[in-house]
Each structure stands twice: as structure tokens, then as C-alpha cells.
Amino acid sequence: MAAGSSTPREEVVSEATTSNPFFARLWTFLSNHETDEIKRMRTENLAGLTGRVLEIGAGTGTNFSYYPPTVTEVIAMEPERLLAPQARKAAETAPVPVKVTEATVEAFLSESQGEVFDAVVCSLVLCSVDDPDALLRQLFSLVRPGGQLRFLEHVASGGVRGRLQKIADATIWPRLMGNCHTHRDTQASIVAAGFTVDGSRREPALPAWFPTPVAEYTIGRATKPAA
Secondary structure (H helix, E strand, C coil): CCCCCCCCCCEEEECCEEECHHHHHHHHHHHCCCCHHHHHHHHHHHCCCCEEEEEECCCCCCCHHHCCCCEEEEEEECCECCCHHHHHHHHCCCCCCEEEECCCHHHHHHHHCCCCEEEEEEECCCCCCCCHHHHHHHHHHHEEEEEEEEEEEEECCCHHHHHHHHHHHHCCHHHHCCCCCCCCCHHHHHHHCCCEEEEEEEEECCCCCCCCCCCEEEEEEEECCCC
16 A cells, blocks of 8 residues: 655655555554455456566555465565565465565665566555655556556545545645645546557445545556557
8 A cells, every 4th residue: 555655654764665554554453444345446457467577565465365376476565564474475375476575666666677568557555655746657668569557546425525635635634644645636646647548437336424524546557558
């Protein structure tokens, strides 16, 4: 989940790792109690992937068990030092080879030496980075021509819920929730980075009456145009 961002409650441990104990404990609980709907969307988001995959913000490794056998390797990035050990434990029982690294995308890029992947996976992480537009441009450079970006993300709502999201994002929500921002147009950022969205849809995150700014997920696939 964490992707290397920093908030007032978050201690920067090194240039490539972060520590936010409150959020790490909360995310551990949430990831161990996911609804059947979220599990279904995780399965759908990873279906049909092949080759080498880069996963951004692996959290506790929740995605790992859903990767299809056509994936030959997953490089999973989780810079939150309290979540990375849990991701490594999940990698031990994953159906495909998974290597967990605590590096941020920026650190990974500086050491990757032009490495490319068949796909990049972002699950509930683009809401938590300081500059999603810049991150997506970096991810674009890591995907081979014709490769895919798979995304499952919180997105902005309209109306009263949207106004609530803006207030939450400007006040306490990011401080408590690992820098999560609920009112972002993630799909627009994906397109601006150079990807072509092949298909996406929105689904409710929680019942409409539930008093939280997190209201909807978007799930979809985008492609880096062939050279």
C-alpha cells in the first residue's frame, strides 16, 4: 500500500523506506479482513497477466495468491518497513515467484538500468503517493511497448460525497491513512502518463450510507502503445 510518501506522522527511515506504525497496524487488520467483493476484484485485476510483473505498494502481500501461473516473476515494492516483512512471508506461499523489495519507485529506477516489465500492477496505492502523475510517468518508462498497467484504486466521487472527500483530504484523513487521498481522478492521470485505457468501471467501495470518504473503486486495464 505505501509507496514512499511522507506525512507529519510518518518517520522517514531512509531514502528508500518509510515507517508509519499506526497505518501499518490498521492496514494489516484491513487486509486480513477483506470482503468477498474486494477479493473478486483482486482476482479480476490480475487475471490473464503473463511474464514479468512489477507490483507497486504490495502492502502485506494480499495480491500474491491471486497471480495466475502464466506470470513468471513478480517484483513487489513495499517501502513501509512494518509491512514489507509480512509481504515477504506471503511471498513464501505464493503460486508464482515473488521478490519483495523495500525500495521506492524512485530508488528502483535509479538502480534498474533500463529494466522493463510486461505489466505493472497498482492496487490501492495511487491514492497514497505525493505525486501520482509523476509516478505514473515513471511506471510508463518501466513497461515494455504493448505491456499493461492493471489498476484497482480509490477514486473521486461527485456531489456531497465528493465535497466530503475534499475536506477529508485537506485535513486528517491522509495523516491517519498512510497519505491516502480519496478525491483523485486516477484514470485521467493514467491517460496523461501515456497509457491507453482499454477498459474500466467503477464499483462501490462501501454501502452508500457508510460515513467514510472512501466511496468508490475503479478497476481497469491500460496499455502502453507499441513502438
